[in-house]
Amino acid sequence: MRNPKILLLFFIAPLLAFTAMHKYYISVTQVEYIPEKKSVQVITRIFIDDLERLIQERYDETIVLAEDAESSDVNLYIERYLREKIKIKINNNDLNFAFIGKEYDLDIVRCYIEVxxxxxxxxxxxxxxxxxxxxxEQQNIIKLKVNSKQKSFILTQQKDAAMLIFD
Structure with missing residues (x-):
């Protein structure tokens, strides 16, 4: 039989490599135009721990994002932050959006906004x-669905906007 220490190292080394890997920082935002409702509906998915850390650093270090134990200020902080960081321009006009609310899904918070x-x-x-x-190193994936066209973009700090033009 071969040396058990070598075999053990062979099986443990890949596990250690995965734990040493850098965490990915990603959000996904779906933008869909609903002509019947004359509205653009947006769902932004952000990891709860990342958003919680941001809110704690920016607004209130005591904030915890948890359905059953969160402050009433959480929605105000999230809305304020999204208004600063998400901009929607339609037909060359900057538009304001309504923050509809949020919900938790495992380790993700879904934020709903609408124009x-x-x-x-x-x-x-x-x-x-x-x-x-x-x-x-954050990447924000944008999925646009407008006028039966679908397009996806990956936004970074260097390229933070996605645009679709229709003929």
Whole structure:
């Protein structure tokens, strides 16, 4: 039989490599135009621990993101932050969005926002700088679905906007 120490090292080394890997910093934002409702609906998915750390560092170090034990200020902080970091421009017009709310799904928080009274879209630009101020290596994936066209973008600190133009 071969040396058991070598075999043990052979099986443990890959496990150690995975624990030493750097954490990925990613959010996913879906943007969809619903013509029947004349609205652009946005769902942003952010890891709870990343958003919690950001809120603690920016606004209130005692904040905890947890459905059953969170402060009433959490939604205000999240909305304030999203308004600073997400911008939506339709047909070359900067638009304000309504923060609808959030919900937790395992280790993700889903934030819902909406832009109403949109009759048609000739161009749409989405800027997403979420978590760039906390993690320089953050990547924000944008999935646009407008006028039966779908397009995905990966935004970084160097390229923080996605744009679609329709003929």
């Amino acid at each position: 109403e009274q949109i009759n048609n879209i000739k161009s749409i630009e989405v800027v997403n700088k979420v978590l760039f101020d906390l993690y320089p």
